Amino acid sequence: MKPIKTELVVLGGGPGGYAAAFYAADKGKQVILVEQERRLGGVCLNRGCIPSKALLHATELIRQARHSGNLGIAFGSPAVNLEQIRKWKDGILDRLSGGIGQLGKARNVQVLGGRGHFEGGRMLRVETQEGQKFIEYDTAIIAVGSKPAVPKAFDLGNERVMSSTEALELEDIPKDFLVVGGGYIGLELGTVYASLGSSVVLVEAMASLLPGVDSDLVQPVMRYAKENFREVRLNAKVLKMETAKKQIKVTFELGGAEKEELYDRVLVAVGRVPNCNDLGLENTQVKTTDKGFIEVDKTLKTRDPHIYAIGDVIGGAMLAHKAAKEARIAVDNIVGEASVFDSIIPAVVFTDPEIAWCGLTANEAKEKGIAVKTVRFPWAASGRAMTLDRVDGVTKLVIDPESERVLGVGIAGHGAGELISEGVLAIEMGATARDLAESIHPHPTLSETLMECAEVFYGEATHTVAPKRNTPAEQV
Amino acid sequence: MDVKIPVLAENVTSGIVVKLFVSQGDDVKQGDDLLELETEKAVAAIPAPATGKINTIHVKEGDSVKVGQTVITLAEAGEKAPAAAPSVAPATPKPQAAPAPAAPAPLPEIPAQKGSLQPAGVPPPAPPSIRKAAHQLGLDLSRIRGSEHGGRITWDDVKNYIQTLERIAFAPKEGGAAAVPSARKAAPEPVDFSKWGPVRVQPMSTLRKKISEKMAESWTTVPHVTQFDEADISVPQRLIETHGPAYQKQGARLTLTAVILKALAGHLKKHPIFNASINEAAGEIVFKDYCHLGLAVDTEQGLIVPVLRDVDKKSLLELSKQIQDLAARTRERKIALDELMGGTFTVSNQGGIGGGHFTPIIRTPEVAILGVGRAVERPVARKAKIEVRPILPLALSYDHRLIDGASAARFIKEFVQALENFEESAVAIGGDKGKKTQQGTAVKGKK
Incomplete structure (x- = not known):
């Protein structure tokens, strides 16, 4: 069979893959995008960012209604129609995925449906519905992403033990729901199910939720979880799971003792692993790390001179926007424009309230021994936060006391995910706290907290009384 | 400590x-x-x-x-020194005179640029567009000190850095060690003078580079006009002769320079615009109510201008002592940096060396400078008679943005008069006794 020749083949149609294919096409390359699933968009669109945010928004109505009594507006109990929620959510996914297909078509990017397998450094075999096809390429980009990790001990073959993929399908509202893992996936989905009425227990092996995130940012979420989940168990381990009729019997290790409990459903959210198996990488010079991620250099090129890799499959922060940026860097290098990844990667946890941060965190500064000054502005001092009845927030800046440059921004609070981009721009542009403080922020908005926080650095915030400046650099 | x-x-x-x-x-x-x-x-x-x-x-x-x-x-003293400083080799008690590395080093080190360094582990503060371009050019942004708040690097900073690099790269090898990183313009292409005969190359000292930078800046930004005149210094000369010995007893040398400075101090009070500066950014004229006069001193390394403070408030004796001290310390380069700053008007007296009129360059942000040549005896007409008088060439360069030609003409004319009629009371140590009569003779006096 005669192979199809192309300049670039992109393996994987997620937020990294399609971004790479489109950008390369915009740069004049002839591109084939290979995707094994019916819908483009990858995990982000089909089983991750988008469906989870749809569910979080839908259930936020329930959370808000519960508290609206304080404001003098009370609702009765919500009537939840799971089928309608799923229909609404899936409608979004169809529309988005269709949109991506059209954007590809408009650029003459050929989408080939099927599973790809490398036959050599310059040849990809694709198992399509019409049979095998071979693609002979000049360059390939691997963007096959990751999948939820399911430890062997939890893999009972029982659909009541779910990964995020199944949990997002919202099969039913389990009465007793266990979330294993206090990372962002466990917290977000735990929030969805708790709002729908499940009695949620969350277990985390480490001493805090969202390990690694600055503790002052986690605090508001911890408070929410304690109020709305049945229990949050830190430093706790799940030893065993067994099928017990229509339930799952879970054995915990709690403070040295074992404990057994029954749950209607269990969500296992303990991390994600790269989709590196069965790609035929052994037929190329691509190397993987001991953790199974593909090894790349600064230009995102693998050990094989004709193959690049981007996104979750190369490790680091497993975030769609990181993959999309890497897509551009890989393509830049492929078309001969030197480019490396030197951007900060913002992170948002869509809990209630949201947590968002970018740049240097206080924790990192401490680890790296960088002297910084951390300043905070509590949302209790924000008029806008009060009118939203959401004073459970904090905005903070991590500042280099010498140059006054903003090195990191952290926000916990309602809509933090929408607010963080100002922080990203400030850091990327090398802005100083003075720049933030001197820029007029509209009143009354939550964005003012960034300006006031910068004012706190100079000891001159209008809506809070802060100690005077020139205190020695602290490491918080 | x-x-x-x-x-x-x-x-x-x-x-x-x-x-x-x-x-x-x-x-x-x-x-x-x-x-x-x-x-x-x-x-x-x-x-x-x-x-x-x-x-x-x-x-x-x-x-x-x-x-x-x-x-x-x-x-x-009293604090114990560690028995043997472990980190330093005790076998080399003499400070090493930095043995120059012989062959390698394709490019000399760029001297530290102004501005704050970023802490270790923090990337340089430049926007993504500049970072990308720098990467493509192979520039290490952490070596560039940004000019904006917080050390932020702008396109201009990058351009200047590249121009500096190029200038150093094309400079003669021995002289390349220290370029001026802050210079705004690229240096003209170097000429290979050795094509026409043997040459010797010597690095420019920091001082020479600073002089060159300052002069070029003043000459290119300030519209200069130089007004010439001459003064008959019979009176000052006679006063110096008469009172010189008294000054000497006090350990001071009474010179024409001191007299000129003293006369200028009083004169500048009457013409404050010559003691002013332009604040271009604010569109304002800054008049200074003090009189700090710069005095150009010729040193082995080059021109240095120390500043004499409050000349108007000092007696000629104090001034004479101070000039001596300041000039000596300047020649030995023992002068404090503060003593080089804050001047309001400068005098460059070449009389000690010789020469007539010249066109001195203003020391910005000052707006005028007085150049003094060597006094020579010349026949002049006095009351229809030819007399021989010591005539001093004077040259006043002024900033024509601020000072008009008529003001300059008045300034120099009146200054000539002030110098020609310098009062003995200002010279005599201890007061103004018998000033009228002595001055009367002085005017007619001849050397």
């Missing part, structure tokens, strides 16, 4: 260690000079802040140092 480079003067953030006076283990007394630092303005000695023993020397001659940098660790 750590000896750090102190704040030497405004706008001076770094310097080069030209000489180390001490070695490890030396005992020093408070005030002893530890090292000599050459900055772009002058050479300054860094004294020992306390009595003690030199523990560690962190720099060597030729090193570039910044304000606040620790250069020497001193064990204060």
Whole structure:
């Protein structure tokens, strides 16, 4: 069979893959995008960012209604129609995925449906519905992403033990729901199910939720979880799971003792692993790390001179926007424009309230021994936060006391995910706290907290009384 | 205790260690000079802040140092010095004179640029567009000090850096070691003079580079006009002759320069615009109610202009002593940086060397400068008679943006009169006794 020749083949149609294919096409390359699933968009669109945010928004109505009594507006109990929620959510996914297909078509990017397998450094075999096809390429980009990790001990073959993929399908509202893992996936989905009425227990092996995130940012979420989940168990381990009729019997290790409990459903959210198996990488010079991620250099090129890799499959922060940026860097290098990844990667946890941060965190500064000054502005001092009845927030800046440059921004609070981009721009542009403080922020908005926080650095915030400046650099 | 480079003067953030006076283990007394630092303005000695023993020397001659940098660790008297400083080889008591690395080093080190360094582990503050371009050009942004708040790097900073690199790359090898990183314009393409005969190349000193920069800046930004005139200095000459010995007894030398400065101080009060500056940014004229006069001093290394403070408030005797002291210390380059700043008007007297009129360049932000040549005896007409008088050439360069030609003409004309009729009372030590009669004779007096 005669192979199809192309300049670039992109393996994987997620937020990294399609971004790479489109950008390369915009740069004049002839591109084939290979995707094994019916819908483009990858995990982000089909089983991750988008469906989870749809569910979080839908259930936020329930959370808000519960508290609206304080404001003098009370609702009765919500009537939840799971089928309608799923229909609404899936409608979004169809529309988005269709949109991506059209954007590809408009650029003459050929989408080939099927599973790809490398036959050599310059040849990809694709198992399509019409049979095998071979693609002979000049360059390939691997963007096959990751999948939820399911430890062997939890893999009972029982659909009541779910990964995020199944949990997002919202099969039913389990009465007793266990979330294993206090990372962002466990917290977000735990929030969805708790709002729908499940009695949620969350277990985390480490001493805090969202390990690694600055503790002052986690605090508001911890408070929410304690109020709305049945229990949050830190430093706790799940030893065993067994099928017990229509339930799952879970054995915990709690403070040295074992404990057994029954749950209607269990969500296992303990991390994600790269989709590196069965790609035929052994037929190329691509190397993987001991953790199974593909090894790349600064230009995102693998050990094989004709193959690049981007996104979750190369490790680091497993975030769609990181993959999309890497897509551009890989393509830049492929078309001969030197480019490396030197951007900060913002992170948002869509809990209630949201947590968002970018740049240097206080924790990192401490680890790296960088002297910084951390300043905070509590949302209790924000008029806008009060009118939203959401004073459970904090905005903070991590500042280099010498140059006054903003090195990191952290926000916990309602809509933090929408607010963080100002922080990203400030850091990327090398802005100083003075720049933030001197820029007029509209009143009354939550964005003012960034300006006031910068004012706190100079000891001159209008809506809070802060100690005077020139205190020695602290490491918080 | 750590000896750090102190704040030497405004706008001076770094310097080069030209000489180390001490070695490890030396005992020093408070005030002893530890090292000599050459900055772009002058050479300054860094004294020992306390009595003690030199523990560690962190720099060597030729090193570039910044304000606040620790250069020497001193064990204060009474404080125990560590038995043997472990980190420093005790076998080399002499400071190493920085052996110049022979062959390698394709590009000399760029001297430290102004502005704050970023802490380790933090990327340089430049927007993504500049970072991407820098990467494509192969530039290391952490070597560029941004000019904006927080050290933010702008496109102009990158351009200047590249131009500096190019200038250094194309400079003769021996002379390349220290370029002026702050210079705004690219240097003209170098000419290969050795094509036409043997040449010798010598690096420009920091001082020479600073002079060259300042002169070029003044000459290219200030519209200069130079007004010439001549003064009959019979009177001042006679006063100097008469009172010189009295001054000498007080340990001072009465010179024409001192008389000129004294006359100028009074004169500038009547013409304050010549003692002013332009604040272009604000669109304002700044009149200075003080009179600090710069005096150009010819030193081995080049022109240096120390400043005499409050000349209007000083007696001629005080002034004479101060001129002597300041000029001597300037020639030895022992002058403090502060003594080079804050001038309001400058005098360049070439009389000691010779020469007539010349066109001095204004020392911005001052707006005028008086150039003085050598007095020569010339026949002049006085009351229909030819007399021989000592005639002093004067040249007043002024900033035509601020000062009009008529004002300059009046200024110099009246100054000539002031000098020609210099009052003996201002010269006589201890007051104005019998000034009228003596002056009467003075006017007619002849050498």
